[in-house]
Amino acid sequence: MDRRELAAFLRSRRERISPAEAGLPAGPRRRTPGLRREETAQLAFISTEYYTRLEQARAPRPSREVLAGLARALRLSDAERDHLHHLAGAPPAPAAGPSREVRQSILDLLSRLPQAAAMVISATYEVIAWNDLAAALMEDFSALPPRDRNLVRRVFLGPYPQGRRLYGVSDAGAFARTSARHLRATAARYPDDPGVARLVSELLAGSAEFARLWASHDVCDAPSLRKTFQHPLVGPVTVNCDVLDITDRDQRVVIYTAAPGSPSEEALRLLAVIGTQRMDVTG
Known part of the structure; x- marks a missing residue:
């Protein structure tokens, strides 16, 4: 001290x-x-x-x-x-589990990106913050309990209405591999967190694909930088995907943007108008 x-x-x-x-x-x-x-x-x-x-x-x-x-x-x-x-001679204890608290400055950032679909995901792939366009492109996360906002649970366990795995995104298989590898690293960082342990156990019990990926012990993968969403109202939406790390909270900001002047940019503009009011198809 x-x-x-x-x-x-x-x-x-x-x-x-x-x-x-x-x-x-x-x-x-x-x-x-x-x-x-x-x-x-x-x-x-x-x-x-x-x-x-x-x-x-x-x-x-x-x-x-x-x-x-x-x-x-x-x-x-x-x-x-x-x-x-x-x-004080009492070094701070490591976090018991992944943080779900999003800084106000990050929330402000999401709201200032009206032409981009942006969200914040936790270390366990739970969507913990989002802007209006992200809700219109994917689904209205505010209508879901936190458990159902988890993207790794969704990609491995569904639901898949009309065959649309993870919102019909083109790289769902690659996302599944990446998320499984990231989750293994998360489990090592938070070995005492019951929420992480429950999520891994549920995925192992419910998905042979996840069990196979988990058994590989891989912990890293290259993210996809471009992907296409098959949207039920506006059709295919091709976006660039950029991920910003929030290292002190062990969170990531995911930002989807369309190429200027492209049909996908027009689709995002239309989604910004439609919003979530007609989003009766999710998955």
């Missing part, structure tokens, strides 16, 4: 937060920038005396519960929270 650095870090983080940001009244005669010590302690659910001793480099090592309260009270970023743990 580096008491002096911890004290300086806490003080610097406290002084940068205005009372309004913390939901507190500013009040008259504030002589200190940012929050007062007693306000920070209140927000962190610890005693003012103990917090004061932390800033004076006189306190014993804080528990993980105290560190969590301080991180919340001081509105720390992920990197700052990890730094706080290291200064």
Whole structure:
């Protein structure tokens, strides 16, 4: 535990937060920038005396519960929270399971891509955020429970209405291979997560194809950069596929765009108008 650095870090983080940001009244005669010590302690659910001793480099090592309260009270970023743990001599524990929390900046990005179908998938291939065009191209994910938003479950276990495996996409077989290999790597990163274990068990029991791929022990594959969706309303839609890694959350942003001036670009424009109101065929 580096008491002096911890004290300086806490003080610097406290002084940068205005009372309004913390939901507190500013009040008259504030002589200190940012929050007062007693306000920070209140927000962190610890005693003012103990917090004061932390800033004076006189306190014993804080528990993980105290560190969590301080991180919340001081509105720390992920990197700052990890730094706080290291200064306190309690390195942050690895994530128990894949994160399903999407940063607001990523959600804003999706909404700012009106001509592209974009979504965020977790390390287990669950669709955890999407924009309107992605819902129109694939399906209305908001109408599904989280379990049914999982793309690896869908590609191996269905359903496949009218023979449309994974929304009728042209590379469904390649996607199946890639997703199985990525899922094996995910299972190694999160060996204690029951959700990952349940998903793997379900796929092994329900899909001979998945069981064969799983038995290969392969953990990487090249993604498809171009694919065609067989859409029930507008027909084939050929798109470029770009994937952006969000490494700190173990998530990926998937963006589908059509070539400018192509029939597929016109199809995406039509889907943007149709939306999900007539999407009565899914799969």
